[in-house]
Amino acid sequence: MPVLVMKFGGTSVANLDRIRRAAKRVGVEVANGYEVIVIVSAMSGKTNELVGWVNETSPLFDAREYDAVVSSGENVTAGLMALTLQEMDVPARSWQGWQVPVKTTSAHSVARIEEIGTEAINGKFADGMRVAVVAGFQGVSAEGRIATLGRGGSDTTAVAFAAAFDAERCDIYTDVDGVYTTDPRVCDKARKLDRIAFEEMLELASLGAKVLQTRSVELAMRYKVKLRVLSSFEEMSDEAGTLVCDEEEIMESKVVAGVAFSRDEAKLTLIGVDDRPGVAASIFTALSDAGVLVDMIVQNIAEDERTDMTFSCPTVEVKRAQHALQAACEKGDLGYADLVVDDAVAKVSVVGIGMRSQSGVASKMFQVLSQEGINIKVITTSEIKISVLIDRKYMELAVQALHDAFELERAE
């Protein structure tokens, strides 16, 4: 029988009633002739409660104990889901990460999956079991300790199972009904995409579209796992949700697939930095050691052996960045004349595989923004993405104008 992976996030299993609704969807796929692997998250709120307890107990916690505590939420849902399916006369059982086993690295709380054992579950499928319910987000290290994959790790678990069991598809059930051209709360013309390429999804995910965890998309791309994002709260149909797939499977793709944005960005500029080899390394090593997530980086033209270095980071990390740079300065690792912070900026990006083969996307983007009177502060580009930093107050306007200009409200 073909295998299907179905993953249910925290809001989809938030209580017994929702677990029952999710189980019904699983029942439908069993009736459709699939052997189903269900990956479950913890009931929504549970993981936060557990994380809160750990943080209160031990602010600099032992990540191995963190994992032992935090993984328990998924175990509860897995057992309850298996029981619910059994009540519907669907032969099912639950599996915890160590039982499968899901072998991971020992990087506790941010572990990576190394291998998934298929023998035990396939043996049960051969015995007539139709659904394996697996606790997401967790595995077991070579030392035999529980290791978690980091927040949102259940998406990654789901894709890894789909790859290991050669599943026909991996359906990610969540509280949104798919991937949109942009956030409908910001632009009411936003349209749900039927399909999106892995690369585009990857850019959108890393740009803050919270539909899928970035790592799960990377993994799906590497193993060519067809990934579908859909809502637990809508009618089931073959057309539901958005299929994330290889670009070859998208017949006519538009130049731009979507407009992404990130509201709480800050722009920091170091003025008068010594322009010598290794200075960039000193700056960004100091920031990385302090755990600052630097996003865009621009080096301005040097004059008089001095240069300006601009970078962006989330606003919540500005203080940490300032401290780190000051400390590096005091240690003599680094010299600069001034540090200017602008913490009222936002990032807006256009993403699309079509850019690879079509020029003029950047100029069109800059033109649209200029027509709206929006000043661009920083620009970075990749093969399939152009991002700009602008004043935060213009963010909505920019997203709407770009959505219009690239005609994203029209179906392909």
Add this chain to the structure above:
Amino acid sequence: MPVLVMKFGGTSVANLDRIRRAAKRVGVEVANGYEVIVIVSAMSGKTNELVGWVNETSPLFDAREYDAVVSSGENVTAGLMALTLQEMDVPARSWQGWQVPVKTTSAHSVARIEEIGTEAINGKFADGMRVAVVAGFQGVSAEGRIATLGRGGSDTTAVAFAAAFDAERCDIYTDVDGVYTTDPRVCDKARKLDRIAFEEMLELASLGAKVLQTRSVELAMRYKVKLRVLSSFEEMSDEAGTLVCDEEEIMESKVVAGVAFSRDEAKLTLIGVDDRPGVAASIFTALSDAGVLVDMIVQNIAEDERTDMTFSCPTVEVKRAQHALQAACEKGDLGYADLVVDDAVAKVSVVGIGMRSQSGVASKMFQVLSQEGINIKVITTSEIKISVLIDRKYMELAVQALHDAFELERAE
């Protein structure tokens, strides 16, 4: 280093603050030079919440899934306790049942421990770890599935660890400060016992003194584990609590150690039962199949090839018992003229190892009750226990009178 087992029940780890207080006690024993194995229950209320979810999901649940769900509460406490100890600079780590491993039978939800692996934990002790925090109440079956030991199973876990690791003592921390001659709420002269013999504790536990789980006492008796019951909420001292030990270690034991009682009993009498071989088997097989916990059984003198059969059970099980007997009657397994139920009785028992060598305890007990005008409805005796059923309204009076008559308020 000598090994000490310390077990903390649900109220002793009910929240982070209580876990911290429990951890301090562990810290004291580490400073005293022990390698400590800490057995933890789930935070109080958590197991009930999980059991409630399982029952609501699937009234006739798959016990393997029940176990997978319900065992998660202990895992959370174990991790939090290990973190708390680490914060106090005590080298500690948590262990779940399958990690130790605690090997159990496959009788899910009522599993028995078959073997405890000591290698992994002893290896860590040799490496300098001072405290192994173990999730109580759980183990792993030969099939690799989580199995729980039944409610109160953490006491059994603790004693089994004490036996496996040849511990100097097993301290059971709970919310009462020891074992009393009787319940202080019923008799204000009740006195805490410094020591009690295993056999006496066993009778008291099975008679409803909820201090220790019966199986844990059996296990302690078999492996000669010194068991101490003490409160998490009182000052630590060597004299705290009650030591449950071999009778040889109790210098001068009294004839009667304590008075136990059980309030919600019912007496059922089958009148006019055919007096033929196998009739008792038919009756009690029917009851046992229906899950009725029959306690006392008395067969009255037969007349005319018919006999009366009386037994007691908890009042909550009366309806189930009636149905079971009626069904057996309709099936033709059994014949009787009438079934009389008295659901307003209580059981009062006196327990003491001294009875073995001293006669007259029964006659004294009956005399005391008769002096108070209390009618005895059923009597059963064992080597070290005499139990009577009486009208429930006289229960307190009977307990107090017996406590006085056997001079239990005076220390040995």
